[in-house]
Amino acid sequence: MSILVLIVPLALLLGLFFVGAFWWGLRRGQYEDLESPKHRMLLEKD
Amino acid sequence: MSTSTGVINTEKFDHKYDDEIVKYFLMATIIWAGVALLLGIYAALELANYKFNLGLQWLTFGRIRPLHTNAAIFAFGGNGIFAGIYHSSQRLLKTRLFSDKLSWFHFWGWQLIILAAAITLPLGLTQGKEYHELEWPINIAVAIVWIAFGINLLQTIRRRKEPHIYVALWFYIATFVTIALLYVVNSIEIPVSWFNSYPVYAGVQDALVQWWYGHNAVAFFLTTPFLGLMYYYIPKAVNKPVYSYRLSVVHFWSLVFIYIWAGPHHLLNTALPEWAQTLGVIFSVMLWIPSWGGMINGLMTLRGSWDKVKTDPILKFLATGTIFYGMSTFEGPLLSLKSVNEVAHYSDWIIAHVHGGALGWNGFILFGMVYYLVPRLWKTELYNKSLAETHFWLGTIGIVIYIVSMWTAGIAQSMMLNAVDATGHLVYPDFVQTVVRIVPLYYVRSLGGLMYFVGYLLMVYNVVKTIKGAPVALAASAKREEANPVLKLDTQALVQESISEGPHRVLEGFPMVMTVLAVAAVLVGTMIELIPMITSTNAQSEEFAAFKVKPLTSLQLAGRDIYVREGCYLCHSQMIRTTVGDVLRYGPASETADSMYDHPFQWGSKRTGPDLARVGGKYPDLWHVRHLLNPRDIVPQSIMPTYSWLLEQKLDLGTIERRFSVLKMLGVPYSDEDVKNAAENAKKDSIAIAEDLVKQGGPQGLENKEITALVAYLQSLGKQTEKR
Numbered sequence: 001m002s003i004l005v006l007i008v009p010l011a012l013l014l015g016l017f018f019v020g021a022f023w024w025g026l027r028r029g030q031y032e033d034l035e036s037p038k039h040r041m042l043l044e045k046d
Numbered sequence: 047m048s049t050s051t052g053v054i055n056t057e058k059f060d061h062k063y064d065d066e067i068v069k070y071f072l073m074a075t076i077i078w079a080g081v082a083l084l085l086g087i088y089a090a091l092e093l094a095n096y097k098f099n100l101g102l103q104w105l106t107f108g109r110i111r112p113l114h115t116n117a118a119i120f121a122f123g124g125n126g127i128f129a130g131i132y133h134s135s136q137r138l139l140k141t142r143l144f145s146d147k148l149s150w151f152h153f154w155g156w157q158l159i160i161l162a163a164a165i166t167l168p169l170g171l172t173q174g175k176e177y178h179e180l181e182w183p184i185n186i187a188v189a190i191v192w193i194a195f196g197i198n199l200l201q202t203i204r205r206r207k208e209p210h211i212y213v214a215l216w217f218y219i220a221t222f223v224t225i226a227l228l229y230v231v232n233s234i235e236i237p238v239s240w241f242n243s244y245p246v247y248a249g250v251q252d253a254l255v256q257w258w259y260g261h262n263a264v265a266f267f268l269t270t271p272f273l274g275l276m277y278y279y280i281p282k283a284v285n286k287p288v289y290s291y292r293l294s295v296v297h298f299w300s301l302v303f304i305y306i307w308a309g310p311h312h313l314l315n316t317a318l319p320e321w322a323q324t325l326g327v328i329f330s331v332m333l334w335i336p337s338w339g340g341m342i343n344g345l346m347t348l349r350g351s352w353d354k355v356k357t358d359p360i361l362k363f364l365a366t367g368t369i370f371y372g373m374s375t376f377e378g379p380l381l382s383l384k385s386v387n388e389v390a391h392y393s394d395w396i397i398a399h400v401h402g403g404a405l406g407w408n409g410f411i412l413f414g415m416v417y418y419l420v421p422r423l424w425k426t427e428l429y430n431k432s433l434a435e436t437h438f439w440l441g442t443i444g445i446v447i448y449i450v451s452m453w454t455a456g457i458a459q460s461m462m463l464n465a466v467d468a469t470g471h472l473v474y475p476d477f478v479q480t481v482v483r484i485v486p487l488y489y490v491r492s493l494g495g496l497m498y499f500v501g502y503l504l505m506v507y508n509v510v511k512t513i514k515g516a517p518v519a520l521a522a523s524a525k526r527e528e529a530n531p532v533l534k535l536d537t538q539a540l541v542q543e544s545i546s547e548g549p550h551r552v553l554e555g556f557p558m559v560m561t562v563l564a565v566a567a568v569l570v571g572t573m574i575e576l577i578p579m580i581t582s583t584n585a586q587s588e589e590f591a592a593f594k595v596k597p598l599t600s601l602q603l604a605g606r607d608i609y610v611r612e613g614c615y616l617c618h619s620q621m622i623r624t625t626v627g628d629v630l631r632y633g634p635a636s637e638t639a640d641s642m643y644d645h646p647f648q649w650g651s652k653r654t655g656p657d658l659a660r661v662g663g664k665y666p667d668l669w670h671v672r673h674l675l676n677p678r679d680i681v682p683q684s685i686m687p688t689y690s691w692l693l694e695q696k697l698d699l700g701t702i703e704r705r706f707s708v709l710k711m712l713g714v715p716y717s718d719e720d721v722k723n724a725a726e727n728a729k730k731d732s733i734a735i736a737e738d739l740v741k742q743g744g745p746q747g748l749e750n751k752e753i754t755a756l757v758a759y760l761q762s763l764g765k766q767t768e769k770r
Contacts, residue, residue, distance in 0.1 A: 003251035006231070007258055011306045014227060018220070018302050030211055034295065037210045038287035041278070044137045 063136040065423050067149040071129035072419055074157060075412060076506060078121035083502055085114035087495045093654065094488035096687045104168040106687045108613020112179040113167045118404055119177060119267065121160045126412040127271040128152070128195070131218050133419060134278040135199065138215055140208045144201035148194050155191035159184060170611035171241040174646050175256050177263050178232050182243045185233040192229065196222040213294045217274030220302050224266040232259035236708045239701050242607075244708055249641035250317055253649055257312035265305040268403065269371075272411050273297070276344050276368060279411075283360045283418055289346035293339055300336035304329055311382040314391060315623040316649065317638040323384070330382035337375030344368040359434035363414030366442060370406025374399065388625050389464070392653040394484070395456030398449045405445045405498055413437070413505060420509050429511035433504050440501030447494030455484040455491075464627030472630055477656040482683050593639035596766045597714045598759070600702050600724035601731040605759025607705070608752055609648070612689065619650030620659040620763065633660040633764070640767050643714045655686055660764030667735060668742040670757045692753040693745070697732060699725045731758060 025031060091098045092107045099105040136143060143149050162184050166172070172179040180188070199222055203215060232255055235243040247255050281288045288294055310318060310326025345368055348355055355361040377399050381390050390396055421428050428434065462480040465473035474480050598606060609615070620641070622632045629635055636659050641647050650657075665673075669680065674692055677684035706724045710716040720727075729750060735758060736749035748754055 003247060003254055007255065010227060010231060011258075014224060014306060015303060017223065018299070021216075021219070022299060025211070029209075031295065033210070034292045037212055038281065038291040040208075040210070041138060041212055042281060042285060042287060044140070 062142060064143045064146060064149060065133070067143065067146075067153060068129050068133040068419070069423055070153050071125050071132060072416065072423070074125040074153070075122060075129055076416065076509060078117060078125055078160065079409075079412070079502060080499075080506070082114060082117035082122045083495065083499045085110060085117055087492055087499060089114050090488060090492040090495055092687070093685060094485055094492060096685055099687055101688065101690070103170070103612075103689075103691050106612065106689075108616050108687075109168050109170055111613060111616050112172060112176075113164065115177060116163050116167065116179065117160070119263070120163075122412070123268060123404075123408055124156060126408075126415065127221070127267075127275070128156070129419070130275045130279070130412075130415050131199065131271065133423075134214060134275070135202055135218065138208065138212045138278070139202055139206035141202060141205050144198050144205060148198040152191055152195045152198060155187065155194065159187050159191060162187070166241060170613075172610060172613070173235065173243065173245065174610035174613075174615060174648070175232070175245070175252075176616075176651060177260055178229075178256065181241045182233070182235055182237050183240065185229075185235075189226070189230060189233070192222070192226055196226060212278075213291065213298055214274035214278040216295075216298050217270045217277070220298070221266050221271045221274070224262060224270075224306070228259045228262050228266070232256060236712065238705050238708055242701065242705075244645040244705070244712065246645075246712055247647075248643055248645045248712070248714075249647050250638045252645065252647040253313055253316075253318065253641075254310065254322070256647070258306075258309040261309035261312060262306060264403070265301075265308075268408055269305075270301065272371075272408055273301075273340060275411055275415060276340075276364065276371075279415055279418055280344055280347050280361075280364050280368070283358070283364060283414070284348055284351050284354060286347060286351060289343050289349065293343045297336050297340040297343065301333070301340075304332050304336070308333060308382070311387070312651070313649070314382070314384050314387040315625050315628075316621050317636050317640075327382050327384065331379045334375060334379040338372060341368055341372035341375070344371075359428075359431060359438055360414050360417045362435075362438045363410045363417065366438070367407050367410030367414060370402055370410060370445075374403040374407055377402065388623070388627075389460045390456060391623075392619055392651070393456035393460045394452040394487075395460070396652070398452035398456060401452065402445070402449050405441070405448065409498075410441065413441070413502075416505065416509065420512050424513050424516040426512060426516035429508050429515055433508045437501040437504040437508070440497050440504070444494045444497030444499075444501065447497065448491050449494075451487045451490040451494060455487040459484050463631065464625075466626070466630065470630075472627075475631075476681075477631075478681050478683050481654075481685055485685065590639050590642060592770055593637065594768045594770050595639050595642055596768075597643050597709075597716060598762060598766070599731060600699075600706060600720075600728040601735075601755050601758045602762045603705060603709075603759075604697060604699065604702060604728055605755035605757070606648075608692070608756045609759055610646075614658075615648045615650045616652065617654035617686070618656065618658045619653050620657065621649035622657055622659045628657070632657045637767060640764070643709070645709060645712060645714075658760070658763055662761045662763040662765040666742060667757050667761065668739055668744045670760055671739060671744055671748070671753055674753060674756065692756060693748060693751055695752045697728070697750050697752050697755050699728050702728055728755070 088098065089107060089110050092105075092110065096107075099107065099110075103109070132143060132149070159180075163180055166181060166184065167179060171181050173181060199218060203211065203219070232245075234247075235245045237243045245252055245255075277288060277294055307329040308326055310322045311330045312326075314323050314327070316323075345365060348361065348365055351361075355365055380386055381396070381399060390399075417428060417434055459480045462474045462483065463477075467473050620636070622628050622634065622636045624635045640659065641649070671693070673680050673686075674689040676688045676690070677686040702724045703721055706716055706721040710721055732751075732754040733749040735754040736747070736751070739748055739754075740746055
């Protein structure tokens with residue numbers, strides 16, 4: 001099962017990437033307001 | 047980053063979106079949908095009656111089936127998500143796509159890849175890994191085009207004129223990143239020639255990589271992008287905000303962290319180590335909760351609008367698609383339970399499961415999107431609403447017929463295969479006895495598919511009429527201009543409010559909880575995967591050490607390549623599970639050692655015919671020749687195709703030395719002598735088999751014909767491994 005030496009770190013890397021993305025989102029205030037985005041996306045006409 | 051300007055002064059910004067590219071992807075979606083569906087019906091009919099292949103090797107089930115799955119997933123599904131992603135992203139980000147050149151490169155590149163698939167797959171040029179059949183030059187093309195798509199998407203996001211990244215976009219990003227990684231890892235192969243290669247992984251390792259990829263192709267190609275589309279088009283179509291935005295964000299992050307670990311559920315009760323199986327089960331069951339959260343979120347968006355759903359075909363498709371998402375994500379975890387899996391795996395139940403997902407969830411979301419987009423992009427009204435309504439009902443009934451017939455076929459056949467009488471013997475020792483019983487259901491399934499296809503044709507007609515009837519510019523769009531003024535005011539107030547509350551909200555409540563959970567999930571995943579791995583690596587090599595495994599001879603290897611070319615693995619498994627039924631029917635459960643030199647592994651995923659892991663020596667050579675020439679000469683009720691060309695076509699040994707040396711490089715214990723003499727040895731063995739066949743009363747002149755290689759390979763199955 002030495003293949004796990006490849007797959008597991010890769011899956012973890014992917015996980016870390018998403019943790020990073022999440023962290024980035026937090027830092028940029030992406031999740032400060034979880035109410036208005038859903039209304040705003042409706043404003044676009046088509 | 048400024049948070050407020052983008053919202054209130056939307057008019058200030060450049061609104062010239064690139065809708066041309068969306069139109070092209072949309073048209074490609076519609077065209078390839080037809081191809082994928084027709085191929086599906088055709089493959090279904092071939093299972094009901096082999097004669098539908100017209101005796102042509104390019105049309106046999108083993109070659110049509112990969113064409114069907116690739117067309118459905120990558121041509122229909124792929125073009126559909128690209129159309130939706132490019133359309134919705136521009137609007138969500140309030141900016142034009144990053145680069146027109148990249149967009150068009152993406153479009154034409156993708157169509158060329160599909161064309162290459164349509165040519166190579168019927169020719170039998172395949173890697174023999176499901177949903178990853180395309181050969182290495184096409185793999186490279188896919189990777190390049192995919193990266194072009196990713197750059198285009200990410201750069202568009204970077205240049206957005208709207209500060210917030212709506213949840214749909216997160217789903218798109220995850221799609222790009224994850225598929226890129228999975229695809230590349232599963233594509234690591236060593237070329238033998240332009241259209242032939244061997245994966246670097248073998249046996250159980252290849253199985254794990256393949257299903258890590260395979261499962262996540264479902265997760266990140268057929269689920270996350272479609273969820274993004276759901277979170278965009280349902281609110282847009284009903285003109286109401288998503289029920290809970292917070293829930294949609296939780297849905298996204300939990301899926302992203304859990305999905306990647308669920309792959310081993312495709313290999314339950316096999317030679318895969320027990321702990322890896324258990325891990326797959328746990329994560330699969332965990333997936334159920336966020337998935338249903340997402341489904342409920344999508345459906346609750348329609349609360350109070352059910353009267354609209356009744357009259358609007360767009361909403362009907364989107365809502366029903368979402369319900370099918372719920373069904374598939376409930377069935378999935380259920381199928382991951384080992385006891386359920388024992389019955390369902392290798393059976394038509396799985397076929398029912400994937401078609402619930404593909405036809406119900408993917409298909410309906412895309413059809414809903416087509417009905418939404420065509421009138422808007424061509425600035426007109428839909429030609430005929432009741433035709434779309436009919437499409438919906440034909441589609442829905444078609445899916446139900448399909449699913450119910452395949453559930454029945456799968457469960458019935460598995461029950462028969464596993465039935466043991468009081469004396470401990472199989473009630474149905476002949477595999478074909480169980481096949482005969484479900485053949486009528488194969489026709490019923492084709493009927494379901496046909497209904498779905500007829501519905502699709504109505505859509506094509508409707509779309510063509512809509513586009514043809516579209517005036518240059520029409521008042522239709524003007525109607526939509528009157529966006530809800532009350533809503534607008536509300537939103538502005540809300541935005542102001544959230545801005546004034548400021549950043550200390552980050553430190554409390556929801557986001558913190560999410561971070562902690564996310565990190566915890568990753569850490570737990572690490573522990574569960576890594577600790578047993580470290581301990582089992584030794585155990586595993588001990589297990590290999592307990593066996594002496596002979597690598598295939600050059601003739602057997604040439605036969606194996608023919609086995610892969612003909613797609614025998616799409617009807618036959620080579621993996622005797624540890625279950626009672628399997629062991630009684632096929633012999634001792636397969637060991638990981640049995641396939642340790644198999645590049646690629648041939649465990650299979652569906653048993654339309656019996657398992658072949660230990661078929662070597664079960665019958666004389668002549669039996670196999672006659673069986674392949676016409677299975678019905680030996681088993682009158684067989685549904686296996688004829689392979690008469692194998693008796694005529696000359697065995698191609700042109701690359702056999704190279705094939706040997708590639709495998710040697712990958713760790714198969716061939717000596718330099720073996721490599722050097724590969725072609726000669728193969729010829730010698732082929733002549734010996736041919737002479738023997740004549741002695742047994744078989745046909746003359748089979749030396750150096752493909753059939754001798756395939757028979758040599760079949761006779762090797764289960765014979766290569768010896769306990770030390």
